[in-house]
Amino acid sequence: MKNTFLPAALFCLGLLGSPALLHAQTAAAPTASPVSKATMAQQLDDYVRQYEKAGLFQGTVLVADQGKVVLEKGYGLANREKNIANAADTKFRIGSLTKQFTAAMVLQLVDKGQLKLDGKVTDYLPNYPKPAGDQITLHHLLSHTAGLPDYTAQPKFVTEVMRTPQEPTQLVALFSALPLEFAPGTKFSYSNSGYVLLGAIIEKVMGKPYAQVFQENIARPLKLKDTAYDTVEPADQRRAAGYVPTANGLVKTPPIAMTVPYAAGAITSTAQDLYRWSQALDGTKVLSAASKKLLFTPVKDGYAYGWTAFTAKMGPDTVAVQEHNGGINGFASYLVRVPKSQQVIVLLDNHSSKALADLRRGLLRVLYQQAPVAPVLPAAPASPAAAPVALDAATLNTYVGVYELAPTFRITVRQREGKIFVQATGQKEFETEAASPVLFTLKGVPAQVEFAKNAKGEVAQLILHQGGHDQPAAKVE
CATH class of the missing domain: 2.40.128 (Lipocalin)
Known part of the structure; x- marks a missing residue:
């Protein structure tokens, strides 16, 4: 071994x-008596405050239960230099939460017959190097089973690529000539490269920039007014600045050219818009029933198409959970869905928090009236x-x-x-x-x-x- x-x-x-x-x-905890919405909101807020006090969280939290928002609040500062507080409508970079939007856009085109999940990369990008381009399907790209090396892990990424604006063709060139790490479909390995390829395919098929397709097919129909591809979003006082911890306290994160994360991580949004997005996924306004099922059906290692999906034991209940997280230059994010009980947790952080996994776990336990673990x-x-x-x-x-x-x-x-x-x-x-x-x-x-x-x-x-x-x-x- x-x-x-x-x-x-x-x-x-x-x-x-x-x-x-x-x-x-x-x-498992014993089933507790139902609590009022006000009591639940206070319990959730008290728990988030523990993380804020410990220096583990600053940002915006939205928690919904049974289809009703229970907590919607900002914590800490969105901009430390201007002393602007985080609020319910503060805009954050959401990193890899972008992938679920890209996956949905692909499945919309599948519903329309413009793409096929078993279609090969070379069917849509004929110049992509072979034999890999003839072996990798859209299904492989969506589920991180293509075997593509992650372009963000390449030696010159931080020094030469990250801060330089890139066209999609330039991003694809960063990994297209590299050997595959395994035969497509045989393993799972999280790779941003797959979603870059999906973005390039969307652009080729639609004949429009990714940002435009996103606005026309996702943001505008769903009235996500505060969600956009980062490079086309206008300056806004509601936009949070990203920070990183240092020995001398929090400092502004080094810049990144937002064309670099592209279809894998370049979208900005708010907690409110992400909740609207989650609600839209409960119906068939975004996708057909068949495509929505594919979006949340695990392929390998719990990963579906831009989402992870699994069952979790919460006290006496076993629930199906759908979630994803993201992290990018000073920002961290989480979107968690429990469809059976119409529960949603949105966490948006602007100080490079590594504690969001623990925070969202504790918030879920509060919803199920179990004692959460201290930070x-x-x-x-x-x-x-x-x-x-x-x-x-x-x-x-x-x-x-x-x-x-x-x-x-x-x-x-x-x-x-x-x-x-x-x-x-x-x-x-x-x-x-x-x-x-x-x-x-x-x-x-x-x-x-x-x-x-x-x-x-x-x-x-x-x-x-x-x-x-x-x-x-x-x-x-």
């Missing part, structure tokens, strides 16, 4: 964001020690448990003879070496695991550090 540790099922958060699946706590406080950066750190058994035992990164991928932590061992789903067990009281290096794998505590001092999270990415996993057992 290859000693990679990171499986294909594990989604690494990159420039444009990637899906992180919802974990539902395994311990996990960020740990101080740990530097690997020159020599291994010796820890007592009592400390090590606090780390023992099961941590979930996705419904189908867990990391089990064990303690034997004063050492920590970790084992990921479907992989062998790895011994670790303590680099600090909370940071452990895996032997034989270029990766580390770090343990984080919540406000009560309980170990509540494992963070996997690998390949330049930090992937949090909630403790579930």
